[in-house]
Amino acid sequence: MTQNERRRVTTTAKLYREAAVLARLGDRMRFEGIIGDAIKYVGRYLTTETAGWLLPELENYVHDFGGGPVRAHPLLLDAHDILTALRDGREDFLAPDDLQEVRRLYAQSVALKKYCAADMPTLHDICRRYIPVFAEAVADDLRVDSWEIEEILQQRLRKGDLFASPRVTGLLDHEFTLDGYIQIELSDGVIKVKCPEPALDAVFGEYQQCLRNTGAMDAIASGGHLFDFISMEARTVNGEVAPHDAQRFPPDRQVAHHLISMADGYRVLVDPEVTLLALRQDLDLTPRYSPVPRTILELNGSN
Structure with a gap:
């Protein structure tokens, strides 16, 4: 084992300790989630310096895109944070069709608190295309390289974590349509x-x-x-x-x-x-x- 690999294992120690406590309490799902995070975000994809900052400081870091603060910590934000950031950024970096979709999705989520079934893949595709832009925008404030933020967010997108919050999946209504509005x-x-x-x-x-x-x-x-x-x-x-x-x-x-x-x-x-x-x-x-x-x-x- 190299010196760098020893440092990576040391960085995950806090997560493994927390996982052991949860396992003793019978919370198997949380146990597996923490171990998975330790392996995914530290053991494979992050530099030791980044992991050393991310893991002990899971706080609600924010970034202002012009319309107000947006949660920016890559382990805590969800698809609504990215949607809000894109909506605030507007035509500065969005393609015209994407700008229209972002504005509509944001208005629906805030004013009507509704997504239809077809909105979810649209939101997924928008996040996938613009995660690199988001990562670049928040990297300096978070003191992390943009490629590492992008890797975390793309992994969470593929896993479905970005859509797991109540303010995303909680708005899904399969019967909803804008017809008649x-x-x-x-x-x-x-x-x-x-x-x-x-x-x-x-x-x-x-x-x-x-x-x-x-x-x-x-x-x-x-x-x-x-x-x-x-x-x-x-x-x-x-x-x-x-x-x-x-x-x-x-x-x-x-x-x-x-x-x-x-x-x-x-x-x-x-x-x-x-x-x-x-x-x-x-x-x-x-x-x-x-x-x-x-x-x-x-x-x-x-x-």
């Missing part, structure tokens, strides 16, 4: 509203017409040209290209508040960024836009 999101610098039914879409169209009459829609511009008031773009959802014909609205606090109010009482998925926009403090308290002409509930009451 109004979707309100903030992307490409505008608020987009997608409705499941033409009658509902017409209500939001009336509000958009009010904004156009007051000149508020003039704020939606790109390169000196007006955006289309209705976006007929396609996007990828769970690996399938699907239409996303959404009405566009200016990214204004009062508009965001009105749009959320209009959908009150109906099934709706609201992007957390739209919610934050609606709650943002505005020193200008003078209403700038006409009130919504009808709400969805008023429409339903008239039928």
Whole structure:
């Protein structure tokens, strides 16, 4: 046995001691888990220096990606941490289709606390593709080489550990679907509203017409040209290209508040960024836009 191998065995001693205690207490599953971690993360893949830091300090290390702290310790984080980090990083390193998927998955998990069955392989694929980016981003703060963090996370992904937490698997609902949900999101610098039914879409169209009459829609511009008031773009959802014909609205606090109010009482998925926009403090308290002409509930009451 080389000197380096002796140091590796010494590093795992704490885990083996804990495993022995658990075995005496009859907790066989925890025993096997600890031994497995000792072999997997120390005996094979990590340098001695990294193992010496990781094992005795299983604390909740965090990293700020711009939207707030994200749990970053490679032995403790789960797929939701990676999803949050990717959502905060946005277009800085995400491919356009992946950005749309990340935003949708994050909004579902936070606003609706739901994943459908097809969301899980999508989340798995996104984690697999962007674990190297995540590892690179947190390596300096964690004082560990990025390749070692990546190796740990890829191993945990293959084993299923990244999906074992209640805030991932606990949200899985095989009956859940976004069909029938109004979707309100903030992307490409505008608020987009997608409705499941033409009658509902017409209500939001009336509000958009009010904004156009007051000149508020003039704020939606790109390169000196007006955006289309209705976006007929396609996007990828769970690996399938699907239409996303959404009405566009200016990214204004009062508009965001009105749009959320209009959908009150109906099934709706609201992007957390739209919610934050609606709650943002505005020193200008003078209403700038006409009130919504009808709400969805008023429409339903008239039928």
